[in-house]
Amino acid sequence: MLDPKIVAELESVVGEQFVLTTPEDLIAYSYDATFTSAKPDLIVLPANTQQVSEVLKVANREIIPVVTRGMGSGLAAGSIPFGGGIVLALTRMDRLLEIDRDNMMATAEAGIIASELADAVAREGYLYPPDPTSDSYSTLGGNIACNAGGARCLKYGITGHYVMALEVVLADGRIMRLGGKATKNVTGYDLVHLIVGSEGTLAVVTEATVRFIAAPETERMAQAFFPKLVDAGRAINAVLASGANPSMIEIMDETAIRSVEEFLHMGLPLDIEAILLIQTDGDEADATRGIEIAAEICRQNGATEVQVAATPQERKDMWLARGSISGSLGRIRPNKLGEDVTVPHSAIPEMIARIKDISAKHDLPIVIFGHAGDGNLHPNILFDKRDPEESHRVEAAVGDLFRASVEMGGSLSGEHGVGVLKKPYLELALGPIAVEMQKRIKQAWDPNNILNPGKIFD
Amino acid sequence: MLDPKIVAELESVVGEQFVLTTPEDLIAYSYDATFTSAKPDLIVLPANTQQVSEVLKVANREIIPVVTRGMGSGLAAGSIPFGGGIVLALTRMDRLLEIDRDNMMATAEAGIIASELADAVAREGYLYPPDPTSDSYSTLGGNIACNAGGARCLKYGITGHYVMALEVVLADGRIMRLGGKATKNVTGYDLVHLIVGSEGTLAVVTEATVRFIAAPETERMAQAFFPKLVDAGRAINAVLASGANPSMIEIMDETAIRSVEEFLHMGLPLDIEAILLIQTDGDEADATRGIEIAAEICRQNGATEVQVAATPQERKDMWLARGSISGSLGRIRPNKLGEDVTVPHSAIPEMIARIKDISAKHDLPIVIFGHAGDGNLHPNILFDKRDPEESHRVEAAVGDLFRASVEMGGSLSGEHGVGVLKKPYLELALGPIAVEMQKRIKQAWDPNNILNPGKIFD
Numbered sequence: 001m002l003d004p005k006i007v008a009e010l011e012s013v014v015g016e017q018f019v020l021t022t023p024e025d026l027i028a029y030s031y032d033a034t035f036t037s038a039k040p041d042l043i044v045l046p047a048n049t050q051q052v053s054e055v056l057k058v059a060n061r062e063i064i065p066v067v068t069r070g071m072g073s074g075l076a077a078g079s080i081p082f083g084g085g086i087v088l089a090l091t092r093m094d095r096l097l098e099i100d101r102d103n104m105m106a107t108a109e110a111g112i113i114a115s116e117l118a119d120a121v122a123r124e125g126y127l128y129p130p131d132p133t134s135d136s137y138s139t140l141g142g143n144i145a146c147n148a149g150g151a152r153c154l155k156y157g158i159t160g161h162y163v164m165a166l167e168v169v170l171a172d173g174r175i176m177r178l179g180g181k182a183t184k185n186v187t188g189y190d191l192v193h194l195i196v197g198s199e200g201t202l203a204v205v206t207e208a209t210v211r212f213i214a215a216p217e218t219e220r221m222a223q224a225f226f227p228k229l230v231d232a233g234r235a236i237n238a239v240l241a242s243g244a245n246p247s248m249i250e251i252m253d254e255t256a257i258r259s260v261e262e263f264l265h266m267g268l269p270l271d272i273e274a275i276l277l278i279q280t281d282g283d284e285a286d287a288t289r290g291i292e293i294a295a296e297i298c299r300q301n302g303a304t305e306v307q308v309a310a311t312p313q314e315r316k317d318m319w320l321a322r323g324s325i326s327g328s329l330g331r332i333r334p335n336k337l338g339e340d341v342t343v344p345h346s347a348i349p350e351m352i353a354r355i356k357d358i359s360a361k362h363d364l365p366i367v368i369f370g371h372a373g374d375g376n377l378h379p380n381i382l383f384d385k386r387d388p389e390e391s392h393r394v395e396a397a398v399g400d401l402f403r404a405s406v407e408m409g410g411s412l413s414g415e416h417g418v419g420v421l422k423k424p425y426l427e428l429a430l431g432p433i434a435v436e437m438q439k440r441i442k443q444a445w446d447p448n449n450i451l452n453p454g455k456i457f458d
Numbered sequence: 459m460l461d462p463k464i465v466a467e468l469e470s471v472v473g474e475q476f477v478l479t480t481p482e483d484l485i486a487y488s489y490d491a492t493f494t495s496a497k498p499d500l501i502v503l504p505a506n507t508q509q510v511s512e513v514l515k516v517a518n519r520e521i522i523p524v525v526t527r528g529m530g531s532g533l534a535a536g537s538i539p540f541g542g543g544i545v546l547a548l549t550r551m552d553r554l555l556e557i558d559r560d561n562m563m564a565t566a567e568a569g570i571i572a573s574e575l576a577d578a579v580a581r582e583g584y585l586y587p588p589d590p591t592s593d594s595y596s597t598l599g600g601n602i603a604c605n606a607g608g609a610r611c612l613k614y615g616i617t618g619h620y621v622m623a624l625e626v627v628l629a630d631g632r633i634m635r636l637g638g639k640a641t642k643n644v645t646g647y648d649l650v651h652l653i654v655g656s657e658g659t660l661a662v663v664t665e666a667t668v669r670f671i672a673a674p675e676t677e678r679m680a681q682a683f684f685p686k687l688v689d690a691g692r693a694i695n696a697v698l699a700s701g702a703n704p705s706m707i708e709i710m711d712e713t714a715i716r717s718v719e720e721f722l723h724m725g726l727p728l729d730i731e732a733i734l735l736i737q738t739d740g741d742e743a744d745a746t747r748g749i750e751i752a753a754e755i756c757r758q759n760g761a762t763e764v765q766v767a768a769t770p771q772e773r774k775d776m777w778l779a780r781g782s783i784s785g786s787l788g789r790i791r792p793n794k795l796g797e798d799v800t801v802p803h804s805a806i807p808e809m810i811a812r813i814k815d816i817s818a819k820h821d822l823p824i825v826i827f828g829h830a831g832d833g834n835l836h837p838n839i840l841f842d843k844r845d846p847e848e849s850h851r852v853e854a855a856v857g858d859l860f861r862a863s864v865e866m867g868g869s870l871s872g873e874h875g876v877g878v879l880k881k882p883y884l885e886l887a888l889g890p891i892a893v894e895m896q897k898r899i900k901q902a903w904d905p906n907n908i909l910n911p912g913k914i915f916d
Binding site: 100101102104146147149153161174175176177180183185186188189191193194196197198202217237241242243285286289343345376409410411412414415416418422426435438440441443444445457 | 558559560561562563604605607611616618619628632633634635636638639640641642643644645646647648649651652654655656660672675695698699700701703740741743744747800801802803804829832833834867868869870871872873874875876880884887888889891892893895896898899901902903914915
């Protein structure tokens with residue numbers, strides 16, 4: 001528990017009603033989208049950057065951990081306050097500050113919901129491409145902290161590629177502005193992109209300027225049924241090397257197909273090993289040409305059936321299967337652990353084979369789906385967390401997944417971050433020297449280790 | 459002069475013939491593409507990463523400055539050894555190590571000439587987009603150190619956007635590998651892009667893996683003549699907001715036009731204030747549609763004549779004017795100082811007006827050309843460096859240029875880096891806090907300050 005004097009000081013900064021301390025509040029801010037939880041000492045809800053600055057000055061002086069949090073949708077336990085202290089929830093700081101059409105950039109506070117930003121940009125006729133599956137409830141600040149991706153990132157890149165400028169508060173409470181609206185800028189070290197993906201350990205992001213792009217006129221979608229998974233892997237590489245220029249290539253393995261089919265009865269075939277869902281965009285001619293190239297490549301690489309959506313409704317129906325996987329899995333086992341391994345895309349067929357071996361070895365169903373086009377798979381381990389022995393096998397399987405990914409030149413996380421859950425594997429993935437050099441930066445920037453301590457590394 | 463024992467130790471690492479110490483050698487490695495120069499104590503030419511590691515161990519133990527250098531084409535004095543010490547020239551490390559077609563990535567040693575890498579990729583039918591004007595003689599390592607851009611970067615981004623993995627040697631000689639071939643990777647801090655653009659101050663880049671993309675089928679080019687410069691600025695913004703998707707938009711002001719015309723007698727009109735040179739690429743239909751959209755927008759925004767090149771030869775002829783500006787300027791004044799300011803593209807017309815004011819104020823001809831589409835202008839100040847009073851006015855004009863850029867939300871450098879020449883203005887551009895936080899990283903990574911000391915900041 002914090003000294004009442006400090007609580008009073010924080011209340012004087014943000015107002016009494018914005019410092020939460022009831023048992024119910026502590027529980028509400030104790031978890032994210034993982035299985036873990038830990039209660040903070042209190043929650044502070046600042047209204048603006050100046051208040052964030054004042055809160056951090058107090059925390060730094062008293063050496064109190066500060067865990068910055070958006071909507072708590074993280075999948076790596078990055079926003080759980082394991083060491084207690086202050087949860088700094090930025091949800092009140094959700095204003096869209098500017099849409100700059102001339103420079104095609106938007107500026108918003110960190111607590112804005114990601115899709116609200118994207119919708120505001122869309123209303124102006126433009127596209128903000130990052131599309132994490134969580135974007136209807138995750139915040140821009142959270143997306144930046146984890147450098148979030150999404151299906152469309154195959155063609156358009158991840159959140160970091162769109163961040164032009166940041167306003168951040170340092171551990172000592174000083175406010176720092178980085179970057180700007182100049183699209184080329186090599187004036188000193190790239191601190192903007194050091195902070196993107198740093199999961200709240202280097203600074204608190206309070207405001208961001210992101211660029212947007214001209215919206216493609218239209219989209220096309222195709223789904224291809226592959227009796228052999230390995231053929232689907234080959235088709236992915238062939239489509240990427242062609243002129244099809246897909247905006248997404250998603251994969252569903254046979255377990256995912258079966259799970260969705262039993263849930264929705266869409267008429268998906270149950271005798272195939274994989275479905276690829278491919279999308280193209282651009283003007284009518286481009287998008288159509290691209291999807292036709294992709295469809296032909298799938299046929300040449302062993303797809304027995306390729307359907308091209310003729311209408312927007314058919315596109316929605318096709319996406320429904322992919323979009324329903326996660327929800328349908330609860331029918332198989334009560335719990336699931338969704339991982340986020342990423343491999344070079346040439347290694348996707350091999351990675352899928354390895355995941356199947358791991359599933360058999362630990363006697364756990366593992367469903368494979370995800371952003372195959374960019375090598376980012378979401379193997380979901382299905383289990384019952386009330387069974388401690390089974391939970392133990394899940395842990396072992398996760399370790400095997402990470403080792404397989406790293407052996408193939410991949411990484412622990414494509415878009416969720418390291419948080420706490422992947423911390424034990426960080427050195428395996430990066431080597432001891434790279435971890436040490438990261439720690440040196442952390443130490444240099446946050447010598448009292450108050451910003452999200454214990455996340456990414458110890 | 460270095461202790462002969464240390465010289466002998468370095469000779470034992472790389473071989474006697476690869477440690478250069480004659481007065482001629484010291485002069486040869488004393489300058490870059492700027493007006494400044496300073497002699498090192500000696501030059502070391504390592505053959506591989508292991509030798510770089512051994513050299514750095516010696517330098518770190520003895521606290522000797524190490525200035526890493528490629529071909530010395532830098533425009534900010536970043537590779538000049540002002541404090542003496544060792545010039546570590548990586549020109550022998552110029553091997554292309556791998557073209558990985560499946561993952562569309564190439565791996566090469568840092569000393570490879572940038573265009574040799576791009577040509578090797580092109581022979582496989584792909585495109586490595588970064589195209590700094592120096593690419594036929596600058597090295598990949600130098601491009602990475604400065605995060606180099608080029609005309610095509612408007613559409614395709616700068617060098618850093620293509621760097622997937624690095625092998626670097628730290629100040630203490632340890633070898634660190636960063637990144638990989640997984641296209642999405644949020645495992646820990648993004649050290650790859652901290653090092654890109656750090657101008658040799660944080661680590662020595664010895665090897666890099668870069669991605670390449672499908673090559674566009676064809677290109678189209680148009681040039682538009684604008685009686686009013688401000689109209690050209692408006693047209694740039696309108697083209698960017700349209701679906702034209704240009705791969706480059708270059709600008710030439712009336713001084714540049716006149717200089718080229720007097721040099722080449724191409725028939726360029728001398729009664730206009732600006733030429734825009736616009737390129738599109740893609741398949742035939744796309745590239746053609748894009749250039750037609752751009753041409754129409756130029757006409758609607760005050761261009762009195764718009765020519766679309768009908769053949770590849772006509773495209774070459776159009777580019778000849780832009781490509782000849784630099785060479786033609788010597789006819790006006792014996793010396794030129796090429797700057798690299800970048801502003802948000804909406805501010806281009808205003809920036810051009812400010813540059814003209816600065817030219818008048820200091821009574822110095824300033825030619826304006828550059829990558830207008832991404833806001834990166836290259837104002838070239840023409841002068842005679844034998845005249846100390848004039849050289850003094852050049853310095854004052856440069857200061858005014860930087861202040862104007864920063865006031866408009868721009869930066870000191872779009873693609874050349876800070877080096878030594880822009881160091882006095884760093885705090886103006888970034889503010890004291892951001893400079894301090896950069897220094898903290900430098901201090902944490904290179905506590906003896908041996909890696910390119912005195913560059914970017916003191």
